[in-house]
Amino acid sequence: xxxxxxxxxxxxxxxxxxxxxxxxxxxxxxxxxxxxxxxxxxxxxxxxxxxxxxxxxxxxxxxxxxxxxxxxxxxxxxxxxxxxxxxxxxxxxxxxxxxxxxxxxxxxxxxxxxxxxxxxxxxxxxxxxxxxxxxxxxxxxxxxxxxxxxxxxxxxxxxxxxxxxxxxxxxxxxxxxxxxxxxxxxxxxxxxxxxxxxxxxxxxxxxxxxxxxxxxxxxxxxxxxxxxxxxxxxxxxxxxxxxxxxxxxxxxxxxxxxxxxxxxxxxxxxxxxxxxxxxxxxxxxxxxxxxxxxxxxxxxxxxxxxxxxxxxxxxxxxxxxxxxxxxxxxxxxxxxxxxxxxxxxxxxxxxxxxxxxxxxxxxxxxxxxxxxxxxxxxxxxxxxxxxxxxxxxxxxxxxxxxxxxxxxxxxxxxxxxxxxxxxxxxxxxxxxxxxxxxxxxxxxxxxxxxxxxxxxxxxxxxxxxxxxxxxxxxxxxxxxxxxxxxxxxxxxxxxxxxxxxxxxxxxxxxxxxxxxxxxxxxxxxxxxxxxxxxxxxxxxxxxxxxxxxxxxxxxxxxxxxxxxxxxxxxxxxxxxxxxxxxxxxxxxxxxxxxxxxxxxxxxxxxxxxxxxxxxxxxxxxxxxxxxxxxxxxxxxxxxxxxxxxxxxxxxxxxxxxxxxxxxxxxxxxxxxxxxxxxxxxxxxxxxxxxxxxxxxxxxxxxxxxxxxxxxxxxxxxxxxxxxxxxxxxxxxxxxxxxxxxxxxxxxx
Numbered sequence: 001x002x003x004x005x006x007x008x009x010x011x012x013x014x015x016x017x018x019x020x021x022x023x024x025x026x027x028x029x030x031x032x033x034x035x036x037x038x039x040x041x042x043x044x045x046x047x048x049x050x051x052x053x054x055x056x057x058x059x060x061x062x063x064x065x066x067x068x069x070x071x072x073x074x075x076x077x078x079x080x081x082x083x084x085x086x087x088x089x090x091x092x093x094x095x096x097x098x099x100x101x102x103x104x105x106x107x108x109x110x111x112x113x114x115x116x117x118x119x120x121x122x123x124x125x126x127x128x129x130x131x132x133x134x135x136x137x138x139x140x141x142x143x144x145x146x147x148x149x150x151x152x153x154x155x156x157x158x159x160x161x162x163x164x165x166x167x168x169x170x171x172x173x174x175x176x177x178x179x180x181x182x183x184x185x186x187x188x189x190x191x192x193x194x195x196x197x198x199x200x201x202x203x204x205x206x207x208x209x210x211x212x213x214x215x216x217x218x219x220x221x222x223x224x225x226x227x228x229x230x231x232x233x234x235x236x237x238x239x240x241x242x243x244x245x246x247x248x249x250x251x252x253x254x255x256x257x258x259x260x261x262x263x264x265x266x267x268x269x270x271x272x273x274x275x276x277x278x279x280x281x282x283x284x285x286x287x288x289x290x291x292x293x294x295x296x297x298x299x300x301x302x303x304x305x306x307x308x309x310x311x312x313x314x315x316x317x318x319x320x321x322x323x324x325x326x327x328x329x330x331x332x333x334x335x336x337x338x339x340x341x342x343x344x345x346x347x348x349x350x351x352x353x354x355x356x357x358x359x360x361x362x363x364x365x366x367x368x369x370x371x372x373x374x375x376x377x378x379x380x381x382x383x384x385x386x387x388x389x390x391x392x393x394x395x396x397x398x399x400x401x402x403x404x405x406x407x408x409x410x411x412x413x414x415x416x417x418x419x420x421x422x423x424x425x426x427x428x429x430x431x432x433x434x435x436x437x438x439x440x441x442x443x444x445x446x447x448x449x450x451x452x453x454x455x456x457x458x459x460x461x462x463x464x465x466x467x468x469x470x471x472x473x474x475x476x477x478x479x480x481x482x483x484x485x486x487x488x489x490x491x492x493x494x495x496x497x498x499x500x501x502x503x504x505x506x507x508x509x510x511x512x513x514x515x516x517x518x519x520x521x522x523x524x525x526x527x528x529x530x531x532x533x534x535x536x537x538x539x540x541x542x543x544x545x546x547x548x549x550x551x552x553x554x555x556x557x558x559x560x561x562x563x564x565x566x567x568x569x570x571x572x573x574x575x576x577x578x579x580x581x582x583x584x585x586x587x588x589x590x591x592x593x594x595x596x597x598x599x600x601x602x603x604x605x606x607x608x609x610x611x612x613x614x615x616x617x618x619x620x621x622x623x624x625x626x627x628x629x630x631x632x633x634x635x636x637x638x639x640x641x642x643x644x645x646x647x648x649x650x651x652x653x654x655x656x657x658x659x660x661x662x663x664x665x666x667x668x669x670x671x672x673x674x675x676x677x678x679x680x681x682x683x684x685x686x687x688x689x690x691x692x693x694x695x696x697x698x699x700x701x702x703x704x705x706x707x708x709x710x711x712x713x714x715x716x717x718x719x720x721x722x723x724x725x726x727x728x729x730x731x732x733x734x735x736x737x738x739x740x741x742x743x744x745x746x747x748x
Contacts (some may be wrong), residue, residue, distance in 0.1 A: 030077035037094075171210060226272055338357040433453070678748050
């Protein structure tokens with residue numbers, strides 16, 4: 001066989017790479033073991049190409065020992081065996097692992113790999129290479145965002161699986177290294193990054209090994225203390241497990257069930273974590289082990305036999321009903337199936353018992369199906385669907401060969417970018433350099449002129465891509481602009497820009513107002529605020545701030561403003577809502593003064609001692625005809641009409657009592673007002689139709705908008721209607737409260 005020929009060639013050429021005798025023997029053994037696993041999946045020409053590439057790497061000294069002095073070719077074979085035995089990967093993953101050292105050293109291109117082995121192998125190597133480049137950015141790996149970025153970079157799921165296996169293998173090999181600092185760095189990375197990744201992907205065995213080895217290298221004394229305690233108590237623990245399971249075995253056998261039972265001791269890392277969390281010694285950790293009963297049964301009888309086993313155990317030992325976990329009747333969203341129960345065993349000790357079938361155990365132990373939900377990534381539903389896809393492939397295919405067609409789309413709505421120091425931030429897709437700048441600091445955002453992304457200068461409009469390293473460029477002369485709101489994507493940046501614009505407007509407004517007042521004094525004119533308000537509107541400004549901003553930036557000529565002011569003053573134009581002098585008693589609110597959704601011709605009487613007063617209905621409480629109201633004199637001289645029960649009324653009366661004026665409704669017209677009602681009730685079928693039906697039956701009511709949201713059996717929402725007075729409003733609210741299922745109706 002060609003593969004055997006490769007082994008022979010290795011034996012002849014290993015000395016050139018200074019292989020030790022032990023390395024030579026182990027490599028040959030691993031070669032044969034890996035071949036036995038993947039022989040059925042190899043394609044014609046694979047072995048010839050592999051022999052050529054590996055021999056070329058050895059003969060030309062293309063690969064070097066790593067920082068620990070380990071042989072990278074031997075490491076590759078160790079990792080390859082691990083992924084085929086523990087994870088179930090086959091041909092494509094193994095070839096990618098064996099070729100990776102040559103690709104990383106630059107002696108083999110991915111295009112060459114694709115030509116010889118196909119797109120699937122090349123895609124895996126591209127993913128491994130992309131992540132290798134990611135590491136060169138010196139990321140802060142103790143970050144959840146970095147784990148997310150790593151997953152998003154792995155277009156093919158096998159890339160992550162290979163990385164986890166590679167780290168497990170490396171951790172196994174560096175036990176006796178003298179490079180203690182490098183050992184610590186590798187161990188910290190395993191604890192922060194690779195163990196959580198293995199957990200998320202359901203690789204519990206590898207996850208536990210990573211955690212235990214990390215603890216062994218990082219907290220040597222704690223590891224060996226617990227290991228020693230476990231060794232001391234193993235005999236008594238095994239004896240107790242035997243006493244516990246012996247009667248169970250007898251009863252299950254009598255019931256005709258096929259099964260086997262495992263006693264699983266907690267990992268050293270798990271025990272250490274519990275000791276720290278509970279602040280207790282080793283002796284204080286009582287749940288050191290769990291019993292797992294695995295039943296051999298056909299698929300159609302799985303549930304029946306699991307519950308039969310459950311009944312037998314709980315009839316023998318007292319169960320704790322609060323600790324029952326039934327993931328058989330309703331499996332976890334990621335596919336995990338098992339029955340968990342805690343019972344009181346001999347010597348009054350609580351023992352956890354897990355009941356599952358051979359199929360369930362295989363999926364839980366080897367499958368990429370963790371009982372885990374990841375937050376913020378396309379929502380829980382997206383992550384669940386992703387995990388389910390992987391689990392389905394595991395259950396329906398030989399290993400992960402079907403993964404050739406599978407690409408992750410987990411993070412299509414998010415991007416992850418670095419600072420020059422390696423800090424990592426998450427942004428929504430479409431976010432720009434300006435979003436990044438405001439995320440760092442408000443002042444950085446306000447003065448942002450652009451950035452260097454991966455060393456290339458770009459504008460602040462440039463959209464961010466995952467993996468970008470972003471360095472913000474600033475200038476003291478830069479100021480936020482209104483159109484920046486259209487550039488940024490995040491609400492955080494938008495709010496900071498609005499705040500900066502508001503502060504700028506205030507400063508510019510004060511400056512312009514002071515300048516205008518000086519001009520008035522120069523002409524020996526006295527500024528009348530009421531005339532100024534009319535003038536500002538006549539000049540076409542809806543907002544006073546816009547008027548002063550144009551004066552500040554010289555868009556509006558101050559002399560022109562003064563001339564127009566004199567014209568108004570000499571014409572003795574009174575300042576009223578409709579520019580006609582009337583008494584407050586006969587004052588009718590002008591439509592143009594009202595919000596766009598109110599048609600008003602009701603008569604409102606304000607304190608009769610005031611004439612020619614401009615007033616508006618307050619938006620905070622939306623008063624309508626018939627409401628008890630009062631007037632509040634604003635800073636600009638106009639009056640806002642509030643309801644007596646307005647949420648702001650107590651504060652206004654307390655702080656500005658001297659600015660409160662009396663007001664009441666006098667004449668009734670055909671006006672209608674937009675009113676919003678908050679409705680909460682049971683989420684029953686047809687309840688929304690019942691609500692809208694009541695509104696539609698009244699000809700004088702107009703339904704403007706309805707927004708209903710449902711959650712956990714309840715609905716809540718806002719209904720906006722056009723109504724003419726508060727009497728009709730009260731009548732409507734009473735009718736809505738009578739609808740079956742409605743719990744609350746209130747005016748907003």
